[in-house]
Amino acid sequence: MAGAIVKRGERITLRTLESEDVDVLQHGAGDPEIRHLTGNSKVRSRDELEKTLEDDNVTILLVCLDDPGEPGPVDTDDVRRVGVVSVSEWTRNPRVGFWLRSGVQGEGYGREAAALLVDYVFRSYDTPTVKAKAFEHNEASRGLLESLGFEQEGRLRMNAFVDGEYRDGILYGILREEWE
Template sequence: MPGAIVKRGDRITLRTLEREDLDVLQRGAGDPEIRHLTGNSRVRTRDDLEEVFEDENVTILLVCLDDPGDPGPVEPETVRRVGVVNVKEWGRRPVVGIWLRPDVQGEGYGKEATALLVEYVFRAYETPTVRAKAFDYNESSRGLLESLGFQQEGCLRMDAFVDGEYRDGILYGLLREEWESSR
């Protein structure tokens, strides 16, 4: 059951992930298309996801559509859960990530969800910058990050073994003042 609202946009709402929502994580982590784009070749078990859920250095939020706007918990059937955004604390520079179900990709939800997440991070964390990573072959994610003002900062050569080959991870960064001046 989706939890409390963290941020609300024009078409989507970010809500806290509750233990009962781990099925959304498991379906996403088990979808070969999503795993390929996020660089996770290994299928995660429910126990793996429980560990991620319990990790104090990771904040996971549900990306929801059809939200009635009630700030508190809602009935699962009134909210369409279409993806996940997350923040991993990495020193003073949190790293953001996102995945959406394939049936809603390409409709602008990813950009809205990422923008809401960046806004949340700059309000919740005392950080000069937000980081993100996309794999070299993931043009959609790279384009999304660049459209929000993220700048390429580096390349992690042979960062992950995906579908039988090593792939590079492209690091992106967005400074707080860049974000604030673009709003």
């Protein structure tokens, strides 16, 4: 069952991820294309994914469509869970991440979800900046971040081994005053 509403947009809602929703994480961890784009080459078990939910330094939220807009938990049949966004407390600057199921990519849901997440972070964290990382080969995520005003701040050379080769990670950041 999808959890409480954290942030509402025009077409999507961010909701808390409950333990019953680990199947959404499994989808992302099990989809080779998502793993390729996010640089997560390791396939993780349900138990490993459930441990992620217990990490106090990571907040994982569901990206939902077809939400009736009622406050609090709703029946699973009323919510279409299409992806995940996350905030990791990375030193003093939160780092955001996101992915959507392949059937809904390219519809603008990712941009709306990422914008809602950045807004949530600036309203919830006392931080001057929000960080993100996208792999050099993930042009869609890089374009999304840049369309939201994120600036390239650095490169992590040979940051991950993906599909038989090392890939560079591109670090992005946006300052609070740039977002507002």
